[in-house]
Amino acid sequence: MTAIALKKYLVSKINLIDDDLVLEKLKKVVDKNEKVYVLSEAQLKSIEISEQEILRGECFDEEEMDKKFEEWLNAE
Numbered sequence: 436m437t438a439i440a441l442k443k444y445l446v447s448k449i450n451l452i453d454d455d456l457v458l459e460k461l462k463k464v465v466d467k468n469e470k471v472y473v474l475s476e477a478q479l480k481s482i483e484i485s486e487q488e489i490l491r492g493e494c495f496d497e498e499e500m501d502k503k504f505e506e507w508l509n510a511e
Contacts, residue, residue, distance in 0.1 A: 436444070452458055474482070488494060495503065 449458075449461065452461075
């Protein structure tokens with residue numbers, strides 16, 4: 436089914452719905468789909484590098500970061 440045919444089909448089905456709750460749920464689904472983020476190659480590479488660092492254990496938990504942050508704030 437082409438995108439145009441699918442849209443026509445969905446519109447015809449939606450027009451038959453009288454249930455406000457169902458329509459609100461459909462609205463939420465449609466609204467969520469409007470928020471599409473396209474990442475650049477640099478952003479994707481940065482994420483990939485970060486994931487590899489996490490897998491190698493090259494990261495800090497919240498407690499360690501709090502300690503490092505305190506050290507940084509108190510550094511002269």
